[in-house]
Amino acid sequence: MTIDTIARPPSLVETVCERLADLARQESDGDRLPTERELSARLGVSRSVVREAAQRLELQGLIEIRQGSGMKVVDKLHKPLNSAFHLLVPDEKQRLVHLTEVRQALEPENTRLAALRATGTQVKELRLAQSRLEQARSFEEQVHADMDFHRLLAEASGNPISALLMQSLSELMQASLAHGYRRVTPALAIRQHGAILQAIEKRDAAAAARAMHRHLLSARADLGLDSPR
Amino acid sequence: MTIDTIARPPSLVETVCERLADLARQESDGDRLPTERELSARLGVSRSVVREAAQRLELQGLIEIRQGSGMKVVDKLHKPLNSAFHLLVPDEKQRLVHLTEVRQALEPENTRLAALRATGTQVKELRLAQSRLEQARSFEEQVHADMDFHRLLAEASGNPISALLMQSLSELMQASLAHGYRRVTPALAIRQHGAILQAIEKRDAAAAARAMHRHLLSARADLGLDSPR
DNA sequence: TGTCATCAGGTGGTCTGACCAATACGACCC
DNA sequence: GGGTCGTATTGGTCAGACCACCTGATGACA
Numbered sequence: 001m002t003i004d005t006i007a008r009p010p011s012l013v014e015t016v017c018e019r020l021a022d023l024a025r026q027e028s029d030g031d032r033l034p035t036e037r038e039l040s041a042r043l044g045v046s047r048s049v050v051r052e053a054a055q056r057l058e059l060q061g062l063i064e065i066r067q068g069s070g071m072k073v074v075d076k077l078h079k080p081l082n083s084a085f086h087l088l089v090p091d092e093k094q095r096l097v098h099l100t101e102v103r104q105a106l107e108p109e110n111t112r113l114a115a116l117r118a119t120g121t122q123v124k125e126l127r128l129a130q131s132r133l134e135q136a137r138s139f140e141e142q143v144h145a146d147m148d149f150h151r152l153l154a155e156a157s158g159n160p161i162s163a164l165l166m167q168s169l170s171e172l173m174q175a176s177l178a179h180g181y182r183r184v185t186p187a188l189a190i191r192q193h194g195a196i197l198q199a200i201e202k203r204d205a206a207a208a209a210r211a212m213h214r215h216l217l218s219a220r221a222d223l224g225l226d227s228p229r
Numbered sequence: 230m231t232i233d234t235i236a237r238p239p240s241l242v243e244t245v246c247e248r249l250a251d252l253a254r255q256e257s258d259g260d261r262l263p264t265e266r267e268l269s270a271r272l273g274v275s276r277s278v279v280r281e282a283a284q285r286l287e288l289q290g291l292i293e294i295r296q297g298s299g300m301k302v303v304d305k306l307h308k309p310l311n312s313a314f315h316l317l318v319p320d321e322k323q324r325l326v327h328l329t330e331v332r333q334a335l336e337p338e339n340t341r342l343a344a345l346r347a348t349g350t351q352v353k354e355l356r357l358a359q360s361r362l363e364q365a366r367s368f369e370e371q372v373h374a375d376m377d378f379h380r381l382l383a384e385a386s387g388n389p390i391s392a393l394l395m396q397s398l399s400e401l402m403q404a405s406l407a408h409g410y411r412r413v414t415p416a417l418a419i420r421q422h423g424a425i426l427q428a429i430e431k432r433d434a435a436a437a438a439r440a441m442h443r444h445l446l447s448a449r450a451d452l453g454l455d456s457p458r
Numbered sequence: 459t460g461t462c463a464t465c466a467g468g469t470g471g472t473c474t475g476a477c478c479a480a481t482a483c484g485a486c487c488c
Numbered sequence: 489g490g491g492t493c494g495t496a497t498t499g500g501t502c503a504g505a506c507c508a509c510c511t512g513a514t515g516a517c518a
Contacts, residue, residue, distance in 0.1 A: 011471070011472095012471080012472070013284075013471080013472090021316075035497085035498065035499085036498080036499065037497095037498085037499095045472080045473090046472055046473045046474070047473085047474085048277065048471090048472065048473070048474090049471085049472065049473085051281070051499085051500085052280070052281065052284060052471095054499095055242075055281060055284070055285070056284070056288060059285060059288050059289075059309075060288075060309075060312060060313065060316065061313070062316075065499070066480085066481075066498085066499075067479070067480050067481075067498070067499040067500060068479075068480035068481030068482075068497075068498045068499060068500095069480080069481055069482075069497095069498065069499080070481095070497090070498060070499075071499090077313050077316060077317055078313070080288075080289075080309035080310070080312065080313050081309070081310055081313055083289060083309065084289065084290070084306050084307070084309050084310055084393065085390055085393070087250075087289065087291075087306060088306055088389050088390065088393055089389055089390065095390075098388050098389060098390045098391075099390065101338075101342070101388050101390075101391070102335075102388065102390050102391055102394070104338060105334055105335045105337075105338030105339065105391070106331075106334045106335060108334075109330075109333060109334030110334065113330070159327050159330050159331065160317050160318055160327060161314055161317065161318065161324075161327045161328060161330075161331050162327075162330070162331055162334070164313065164314070164317055165331070165394075240500070240501095241500075241501070242500080242501090264468085264469065264470085265469080265470065266468095266469085266470095274501080274502085275501055275502040275503070276502085276503085276504095277500090277501065277502070277503090278500085278501065278502085280470085280471085281500095281501095283470095294470070295469085295470075295509085295510080296469070296470040296471060296508070296509050296510075297468080297469045297470060297471095297508075297509035297510030297511075298469065298470080298509080298510055298511075299468095299469060299470075299510095300470090
């Protein structure tokens with residue numbers, strides 16, 4: 001026997017927030033939303049309420065707001081995850097250590113599922129990412145291509161939550177790698193990505209997961225992040 | 230050669246948000262923060278700015294705001310993760326499927342690390358959670374004790390990001406399980422938790438991870454969620 | 459003495475209108 | 489065609505008013 005709590009009516013801000021989210025969902029990335037003043041008039045609420053609602057959507061990664069310019073639709077649902085991880089572990093080195101560990105849990109399984117589920121288009125995209133890694137000139141390009149490969153794998157797993165996590169993890173790692181962490185052996189990463197890609201092309205899930213596991217161990221060693229055993 | 234973007238000065242809302250976050254960090258869970266009007270006077274900004282900043286902190290899970298009552302400090306950093314996952318996968322059944330898959334990636338590794346890293350206190354807490362599961366009368370109590378056990382394992386892994394993810398995942402699963410999903414064989418879960426706990430007490434990391442993997446497969450079958458292979 | 463109802467004061471929620479800071483766009487000039 | 493300037497529009501902030509909700513104190517009654 002459970003007595004449910006009595007539901008409070010949503011505040012105006014919450015209601016407007018949902019309306020705006022619906023509106024944003026009907027638009028594409030980069031499209032403009034109506035101005036604060038216009039939304040205020042159209043929805044029959046004060047501009048404060050529109051502002052507060054819009055700012056919620058911004059924090060959720062659904063829109064970006066620019067003073068003088070308006071609001072535009074974006075697809076950055078990972079943004080609140082980034083903030084949360086940053087708040088939880090403010091120290092960059094510590095955070096990199098923890099992120100690396102989470103990747104070691106998540107990514108072999110993503111890769112295993114990708115081997116089973118990747119579409120032809122996704123396999124092609126993985127090949128392109130691998131090419132970009134092979135041809136990368138700067139460290140920034142390497143990191144970008146590297147993380148792209150990992151993001152694509154997570155997408156190919158068919159699990160949107162894993163894909164979102166990977167977006168967040170990779171972006172945070174990219175930010176850390178831009179600040180003083182250097183990869184010393186890109187050639188090994190290229191080879192290991194190649195082994196992963198091959199296992200996926202063969203639809204060999206176990207081999208793919210093992211190859212990813214190996215790759216992440218190397219990547220961790222490369223970054224000089226040995227987590228306590 | 231990288232030219233960094235020119236940093237914009239933070240908006241007043243951002244600045245106040247950081248101040249409030251600092252203030253919240255100095256307080257304990259449940260403590261009250263100054264009122265909007267007081268903060269407005271003390272910080273020399275308008276009440277709108279304080280409101281907008283406070284609402285950011287609420288969305289981040291650092292405070293809770295109650296009309297007529299004020300703001301209190303909470304520790305719910307997983308809240309924005311819950312929202313993001315909910316936005317990403319609005320359909321409850323789909324979300325449960327995906328969450329279950331993510332758990333299958335994360336939890337064996339958490340459990341392996343817990344076997345290596347759990348403190349004596351954490352092992353005791355795990356035992357208590359197991360007792361609570363054994364003694365649970367209602368389905369709600371079972372689910373709560375079950376999820377508590379998993380949360381404690383994630384904490385015992387020593388990885389705060391995993392622990393945060395597990396908080397979010399378990400809360401979302403609990404919410405779904407409160408809405409029509411029924412576990413049919415609690416006795417098996419109790420046995421499997423027992424096996425996990427035993428492996429942890431023996432500090433056998435591989436056995437712990439295997440036991441968790443097994444447990445999650447059973448739990449998934451129990452919920453009738455067979456993910457596409 | 460304990461319980462319940464009421465009320466006042468204080469809290470956050472919303473509104474309005476004014477003004478400031480940043481952006482975009484069009485017109486004009488070289 | 490490219491650069492500059494001015495204006496209109498956008499979001500950011502402010503102040504003050506009023507509304508809806510909460511809390512704690514007080515008084516009445518059993």
